[in-house]
Amino acid sequence: MELFITSLNSGSNGNCYYVGNEQEAVLIDAGISCRETERRMARLGLSMHTVKAIFVSHEHGDHIRGIPQLAKKYQLPVYITPGTLNNSGLPQLGFPLRPLRGYEPVWVGELCVTAFPKRHDAADPHSFIVAGRNTVVGVFTDIGAPCEHLIHHFKQCHAAFLEANYDEEMLEKGRYPYFLKNRIRGGNGHLSNQQALDLFKTHKPAFMSHILLSHLSKDNNCPDLTKELFSLHRANTEVIVASRFEETPVYSVRA
Template sequence: MQAQNIASSTHEPLKTLPKKPFLCTHMHVFITSLNSGSNGNCYYIGNEREAVLIDAGLSCRQTEMRMQRLGLSLQTVKAIFVSHEHSDHISGITQLAVKYKLPVFITSKTLQNTRLPRASFPIRSFQAYEPVWIGELSVTAFPKFHDASDPHSFLIDFQGTKVGVFTDIGAPCEHVIQHFSQCHAAFLEANYDDELLEKGRYPYFLKQRIRGGKGHLSNQQALDMFITHRPSFMSHVLLSHLSKDNNCPDLIRAMFAPCSDQTEIVVASRHQETPVYRISAERAVATV
């Protein structure tokens, strides 16, 4: 895997950085958000040999372009895991899975609520709390509160380095808290600001769906979980799935900054990829 766009403290993902090889280690995990928002979600987690995508809500072309800009290869991706059936999480699956012959891991209930062409690529089922091994990556799903048929979040473990994907969550239940407290890095939903949602243009029923316990995490809920349950060794949090209308990157960044301590706070964009971050159980760092 190439490494020309690795950053630890910049929020400018399209900046071209000089090429430099990763330090030799077998414990690093590389993560990036290729896109995060209601217009498409796709998260990359992998080591130097294999990787997985959590959801594939971008087109195949956009996924390829963004990974290429980051120096990542889709040949490294060995599987796609589906959190739930909403279109912003699955719209790119068919093209990607067919072109790259990728197995798609999805629960039977979620599959029943999609229009995925079942004969076009390998479909594999997963069960909550039963690890799926993709090479040396262990992917464990667990249930969450969301208004979908069978929604799950994921914990990816590589030789003790753990990365969690916690988005599309209506409330921080015990499943989420238990796994978040184990993570060296996490994609954590911060979907909306309470005041912006309340005063915004959304109809009442939609506001209730978002904040009603099976919708999305607010900025305050995300911050409370971060403050209360963040482990001391967590090095990166990628704040994810920000609402276009009911949130603001500067607002959420300002909320987290006084509490960040040694954890780097990254706001994942709904328009472009983040840098690739190198996460380690020893301490997550990034080399440029």
């Protein structure tokens, strides 16, 4: 099955990732406003009426702040773990809430969405794979360190949104206070360029067609640097840097 993917926004100012087929789609997180989500999808020729559900990775504001208005307006079911919901501050009325549990597949039409645990400083954080028959897309951001869960699923992906949050030298020499630097690089924060690159070099399947480098830090990374690092090892994989200011093009992915 052919799947269509785009990053509507990626960064600490908001995260929202689209995966769909011809009939239906899901959003992984909704951290930008309803209006901006609609605008960006319209510019891409995508319709909000194909979106059938929102899946929530964790409760931080840059992943959930757009949910109340977006889910209420379109009556979208929001799949969220109990731990994340309890720490999110999201309203529990106005739109459908659905329980999310790791390794329990959720079917949205012909899309199968499966969450699995990740390392991040949140109540109950999860990453996702979205499958359309044999085509698999991963959404792997806000990860403190690669773990066996991540490696196992990364190996299955025809395309992936993969966090490359910071350059280690830029973070070390940058203006952030020491405690924040340690939070970012301490194992439950974010993936560095090097950690993401090591995962990519070691575990990228030969059939991976697209890698969208995601959640880059505004202060501690450089999009051109990150793209160059990955492009040296890309083989037949297209390397895209997901912007914190605008949507990416829509990419077609198939097994």
